[in-house]
Ligand SMILES: [Ca+2]
């Protein structure tokens with residue numbers, strides 16, 4: 001075999017390996033259940049992502065203890081929705097470059113509560129969009145680069161923080177965590193509480209660039225932090 005043949009075979013082999021790795025990551029370490037956002041549970045022609053009453057029973061999502069009418073409480077759905085994200089890879093591009101990472105099913109930290117709440121029929125995107133329409137001053141719009149018209153608005157921690165703060169759902173320096181709390185480590189990083197224990201420790205699901213893939217951290221010691229407490 002000539003050197004050129006060996007080169008061609010090597011390049012082809014590398015390409016196949018590259019495709020296989022990409023497929024593996026997509027298939028086994030990506031999140032692909034887009035119907036929780038794109039679906040239309042109550043068939044009112046408003047997608048779940050922007051439906052204030054996902055199941056169409058007349059109770060808006062935050063006032064509806066079973067917002068997706070599946071017989072399980074919002075909290076139960078949020079916990080199971082968050083736990084199923086364990087293993088999903090963090091998007092190193094953070095939604096950038098045409099959201100290639102997002103299309104591969106990779107997530108950023110705020111996607112954990114965003115997806116888990118959507119699993120319960122509560123769309124944070126809808127809450128933020130509606131609030132922004134009425135009170136754009138609740139948000140730091142950054143000369144128009146941070147509004148619902150920009151693709152990443154719903155995936156910024158600080159916008160969820162500002163939503164909760166402006167709507168009386170931010171508990172500052174919470175003395176203990178509750179299931180469903182969105183815990184703010186800063187305006188740029190948040191996790192979700194999925195369990196609490198008698199000894200004061202708690203379980204959280206977290207996606208972060210340092211840990212590469214989404215994990216459930218069990219029996220963490222609580223540190224006083226601001227939390228968004230959307231559920232009663
Ligand atoms: Ca709908």
Ligand SMILES: [Ca+2]
Pocket residue numbers: 053054055056057058059060061064067
């Ligand atoms: Ca409802």
Ligand SMILES: [Ca+2]
Pocket residue numbers: 065066067068069070071072073074077120
């Ligand atoms: Ca439910």
